[in-house]
Amino acid sequence: MVKITGVADNVGEGTLRPVGEMLSRFGEKYCVPLKFNIVASPKLRNLSRGLLGYEPDETLTVNFAFKLYQMSDESMSTHNPKDKLFRRVKGLAPQIVPLVEQEMNTNTASFLTRVREATTYYAALLESINSTVPKDRPKRAKVEVVSLKIANSVACEGRERVERCKVFGKWRVRLGVAGFELKPLSQNVVRHGKIKLMTGLLRRLERQNVTWSEIIAMLLIGCDVFPSKFVKFKRGN
Template sequence: MSGVSKGSESVKTPVRRLQRSPVESVETPVQRSPVSISWEQSVVEAATAIYEGRVDVASEILRRLSAVLNPMGNSEQKLMGYMLSALKSRVSPVDYPPPVAELFTEEHSLLAWSLYDLSPCFRLGFMAANSTILEAASEQPSTHKLHVIDFQIGWEKQYRNLLHELSKSQGTLKITTLADSFNGEERLRMIGDRLSKVAAEIGVRLVFKIVRQKLSDLSRDSLGCEPDEVLAVNLAFKQYRMPDESVSAENTRVKGLAPQVVTLVEQEVKANARPFTMRVEEALAYYGVLLESIESTVPMDDSEQARAEEGLSRRLGNWVACEGRDRVERCEVFEEWRVRMGMAGFELKTLGHVAPSLRLRLRPWGWNSGFTVKEENGGVCFGWCGQTLTVASAWR
């Protein structure tokens, strides 16, 4: 990602724009350089050859592209490197093992947190979720008790920000999270300790509860829900690993808890039921714009940027190289989430009033005008130079 310093008001024009899903809005395609077109077309040709079983042809294309790769280059070169690595894993998984187990580690969670710290499109998604939760609380002024159920604590800073917002009203916040094989009790307890310290410093009463139960056994009683509290379920960047288009048991169980609001934030890209070659095209288009957007926010040698990029390279590698149960990266577009949530019994709650307040957050943080915030079809869309990257929505 090339070095536009933080605070710059210049806007970079995306150089990639491949064919998009029919459910995604598309701006007028921009002109791409012949070099960019050439390597992207070669990557698609390699993917097509792999799909058709012509491994020798694909290997030759990958060898040729690897010879001109500059892994220390800009976002375009980095994307090329990630894609070549993923395709090599697809061709020869023994020699180039694709990332699978790594995606379920504490280290990978920290890499994701770096992405959330750097990218307005992700960070503002969490802020939209907080705004929705606080609005639900304000609709019941008779109680100052707010209870948020979060199945994994996707980003600790979301709750630091929520605590600071609650300090204005002197409310009580209860956070309930589930311990499992990945989110161990020790990890969650450390998060709870850090949040409790913040709460004590700003005068907010925090109750942090860790529950170890099967999803099928969850109930209002087992989660400690009280009649006089506002109940919210936070699903920010939680659903994207669902492997099919059916109604998940998790969503059905959440509906049974009768929360006042459920927040949903996800990437706006279709990586679930796509054929292999189309997944490659989708990855080129989406990750190209995402990497450029991050590049615009930080200096080129920023260490946190490197961590965020490492996490993205793993996700793209899994998305492209793996199939079946090993392919855990299964992002979907907002229209698909609307269908799934509707099938689970939820109704969409419009967030049009959230977009203007979040739009104002861009300039004070030094994020340049290439980033966009807009309400569309009931969700709040966060994007870069005309392409939506994440969407936040609320349900009840």
């Protein structure tokens, strides 16, 4: 039995339901028993294996995909909910903690640095969207909201700026302090991911500008050398 639990706020709960339905169909197609559960608006101090629906002897993976960069840290407030989340997650004793983030420095960087980072990164991203998503697709309008991220990264300050991406080195230090260790990526995962990338939508790019590289335990997948990253950590002793 594969159990997947989505943790959402009141806004995200409705978004997760279609995801659960899609995963259920996927499980039925490949004869994989799958149970999808949604936990809405839990307080960090109450986050536990029991709340998530997992037994103490079950293997647990906590997946951080494009979520952590919007959480406040010590650069914004002494409250620092990001470190509290890391400590709570470590207390759940997960085997693996995958981290997927945009490889870009827009957190504590200067204004000019943020302008350069945001415009270059998102220009490459929007170009890839333009090359792979037909203009008449209804989903394209939803995808193009990424242009709003540029404005927030550059024009907003203080609590109004929620686009606060970090580079791999900073995430490595942050999670290391929290007690997590880097774990080498499985070569099977890397190989299958590479095949899927090169034979999927991204192969329709007009120019050969898709990059793929492995650095330590990090996978960089980018367009015009401005990548997103996948990093896998394990709980330290």
